Amino acid sequence: MARFDPIGSLKPHIRKLPPYEALEDLEDLAAAYGFEPEEILKLDGNENPYGPSPKALAALQSDYGADRYADAAQFRLRSAISGYVGVPAENIVAGAGSDELIDLIFRLWVSTDDTVVTSGPTFGMYAFDSGLNGSTLLDVPRLDDWSVDGEALLAAARDAKAVFLASPNNPTGNLLQPELLDALLETGALVVLDEAYIEFAGADSATVRSASEPALIVLRTFSKWGGIAGMRVGYATGVAESVDVMLRAKQPYNISAASQAAALASLEDLEVLNERARMLVTERDRLADAMRRSEYLEPFPSDGNFLLVRVRDGRSGHEASEALRQHGIFVRTYSAPRLADCFRISMGTPEQNERIVAAIAEIGASDG
Template identity: 65%
Template sequence: MARFDPIASLRPHIRSLPPYEVLADAVSIAAEHGVPADQVLQLDGNENPYGPSPKALEALRGKYAAERYADATQGRLRAALSAHLGVPAECIVGGAGSDELIDLIFRMWVAPGDRVVTCGPTFGMYAFDAGLHEAEFVDVPRLDDWSVDGPALLEVARDAKVVFLATPNNPTGNSLQAELVEPLLDSGALIVMDEAYIEFAETESLAARAVSEPALIVLRTFSKWAGLAGLRIGYGVAAAETIDVVMRAKQPYNTGAASEAAAIASLNDVEELDRRAAILRAECERMVAALRQQEWLEPYPSETNFVLVRAAGHQGADVNEALRRRGIFIRTYGNEQLRDCIRISMGTPEQNDRVIAALAEIGNELSAGELGAASG
């Protein structure tokens, strides 16, 4: 009897799954360029350069039971989030990052062939999960100013199971037009508002609205504002009946003890985290203004802790390579719409100065023809 062949036996859609574009191993790539680890600047993941808050760090130093499974009902986390958001605890669920909750939404509501809609360019996880779950994935392209094409979106949303919208959006940095919320909720689809960057923006969160709106799920995270990306902790807000079934469908111990302890401590350190977020926002404005001075760069307005920048006439990949030689890691894109763009996550003011100076140098190299990237 022939032995089991795990590759030949794969479900066909898994075999052909395009890989998710993950963050580079910055330290080893920088080492290839002769850049020591302590000179590496990782500004490619929209993470928080200030890291966890002081109270979260203190909690991580032992205020949790690593030898025990965390509470499957997430009682303390949900109570702390309830107080923070002003929504009932039974309307909240924690996840191992909002990524896990995106996957859970697919597992719960999307059958093979169901239509899932988003507006690109946007966060890659929606398309990745659509492939994983055999959904019909429809991307309604954003307009030139990155606003959502309302009429086109509402048209395809009518036959959709789920619409995922990041607001503010990654990588474009802008929020969803407020006037689209009501018609979207009336479309018949489940509307998932991904508010991963909402703490940086002026835009009001829809979390409170989700409590009484069965067609809406709001996703939030501790990865960005709270600097806990490596701990994988996020949450969803929805109507109590929805959260009840989500609690039953999720992996019982999906949020780790250390992650929960750090998340709860972060909610007791809001003032400090908001102060840091304000610095990152101010830095983003400063970066936009500084890059506008460099004639080869066109930064887009941003409401977040990162900025998308067009390097018209140049490949983002070439700019990326020139930055990597200097130990600076940013994000680039393979798709046509963003081929000449780079996305820079905000660092500390000193780190951002390094980026601005490096881009000025690269601009000079480009105009001297040294980079060989000036293709149309």
């Protein structure tokens, strides 16, 4: 009798799935470059250098109920998020990071014969989950200033099931043009607006709008502003009907007891977290100025906790990144041709950024 063939029996679209390029491990990097892990500035994941808030850290050291399954209905967490974002709990569902919610949206609304639209360069999970779920991804490339090509996007959206856009966008840092959101909501497609970095932006969130707009789902996260990326807590907001199916379809215990405790405590530490976000915005603008003065680095304007930086002295983004690695500074580079001369750097603390400014000066001088 023929035996089961695990590869040959895969769904056809899974066989073609490209690997997701996950972040490199800090300990591995330290060992490879001859640093102690604590000497490394790992600025490739847009995490928060201040880490969890004091109350979140205390909650993680408390008896948060590791022996029991966490609340599947996420009742306390959704109520607390409701107080933070200003929409009722029935309009909120939490996920193991917004990553989980992106996949959930695909599984609920996007079939294998559907097209989804995005506008690159952008966050890789939209393409990854499109591949995982077997749909067709249509990329409408951003214009040279990284703004979304409105007309082309609207035309594509009219034939699509869903549109995924990040605002601020990762890695380009810019916000979506507000008038484009209005027009997109009229196309008949589901618009998923990913606001992972909205706490760093000089713009209002669309969360409140999503609670009464059936065509809109907004994604937000505790990973960036909240400093608990490793706990994996994100959330989606939308009309109650959409949120209800998401609550029914998610894995029942998708947010662990520890993660729920950390997120709840973070929401009791808003003053600290908001002050840290302000400091990161100040650092972002200060680092951008220092880069501009270097004359070989050109940061793009950013509304996130990171900068996309163009290298202007002929070196590739990868070569600049290698030079920074020799100083223990790890940034994100890209294989896409449009970003070949760029790297992305997440904001550090003022002290960390001093180290970056010194490294930038040295790297420029040694080659100049």
